[in-house]
Amino acid sequence: MPDAPKRPTHAPADHPALPGEKVGILLANLGTPDNYDYWSMRRYLSEFLSDQRVIDYPKWKWQPLLQMVILSKRPFTSGAAYKSIWNHEAGESPLMTITKQQSAKIAETMRQHYGDRVMVDHAMRYGNPSTKSRLRAMIDAGCRKILFFPLYPQYAGATTATANDAFFRALMDEKWQPATRTVPPYFDQPAYIDALAQSVERTYDGLQTRPDILVCSYHGLPIRYLTEGDPYHCQCQKTTRLLKERLGWEDAAITTTFQSQFGPEEWLQPYTVQEVARLAKQGKTNIAVCAPAFSADCIETLEEINEEIKDSFVAAGGQTFTYIPCLNDDDAHISALTQIIDENLQGWLS
Structure with missing residues (x-):
């Protein structure tokens, strides 16, 4: 159990008791209603x-x-x-359920590494629990150093940057700010690529017929964001290339697409919903789809990929559509995330 709050040594008798100092690890995902x-x-x-x-x-x-x-x-x-x-039993979205599972597993690993000196929690950029509320809880618990970890493998202004914005805005309201660090994107980290490859290999090993192609479907962005300097597109392409190399596949066995277009602007292409139909018409009637930009299954994977995108493929003549789940709380994924956390904690904990 964590130490009870104590009055600092040599402090006057009326000084309030303070919790023992800890390092906080705050995981952040997109959000949920x-x-x-x-x-x-x-x-x-x-x-x-x-x-x-x-x-x-x-x-x-x-x-x-x-x-x-x-x-x-x-x-x-x-x-x-x-x-x-919806996860009706728990009364929450799958993203919330999975993020809680990830947080609990990472917390247990950190406890094994560092005992009670580390506190792990999670927050959402939109909805609850808010970044501000979880930051406040960590400070109240004695976290004088906090590592903020946006759970997006590839950097984008609309994901990683806005998560960091919320974290920094919350810090502005603190009288005594903790020392902070943010975790950079991990799209090319070997442990993350290996976890992705293991999930693909495990799925393929369980199929009677090998898919004609693996579609790596990433969340889209307007092309304008790329031309304005956002590195997301390049990092997605590199993730696919590294996954292909780790699997030992030929170029034709894997492709990169983008989903979830919104509004009138032109977005990153090819669009997944159109590309799977094109593949079916070309005779690739047996495909698999994975979503390497998502650390946890959510509305964009469970509903959009498994329903809208699948329907587009089948309507164009596709026969077998296999969705490979996100890494979620898979042990290889948790190991990769904790390795990244350990690297970013250097100098803060022995």
Whole structure:
């Protein structure tokens, strides 16, 4: 058990007791609505789509459209999609369930490494638990050093940067700020690539017929973001290349695509939903799809890939569609994440 709060040595008798100093590890993922009803979905979507890292149009132009048009309809369709994948037993989204599992496993590994000197928790960029609330809880528990870990393998302004923004904004409200570090993207870390490869090999070993091609489907971004300097596209391409090399495959056995387009702009291509149809028409009627940009299964994988993208493939003549789950709380994934954490804790803990 952690030490009880104590009055600092040599402090006056009226000095408040303070908890023992710890190092905090705060894992961060995208977010989740509290429920799939209209108002829960509207609150979540409003926070998400109001983030100018995600939608960078001028507020005077975007907010009236968002609040009066998009959010009058989209909470219904998004709510239905969430309902189809919801963890009804736990009363939460799969992303929340999986993030809790990841956090618990990482916490146990850290306890084995460092005892009670480390505290592990998780937060969401949008929705609950908020980054601000979890940072405050860590400071209250005595964390004088905090490692903030956005769980996005590839960097993007709309994911990693906005998670860091929320963390830094929360720090602005603290009288006594802890020392902090942020974990950089890990798209090319050998342990992460190996965990991806193991998940592919395990799935392929269980199939009667080997897929004609593996589609690595990444979340999309407007092409404009790439031309403005965002490295996401290049990092996605490198992840696929390193996965191919680790698997020992030929170029034709694997491809990179992008999903989840939104709005009128041109996004990174090829679009997954169109590419799987093209592959089926070309005679590649047996495919597998994985999602290397997602650290945990969520609405974009469980609903979009397994339903919309799969339907596009089957409608074009596809026969066998295999979805390879995200790494989630797989032991190889947890090992990779804890290795990255250990590397970023250097100098803070022995």
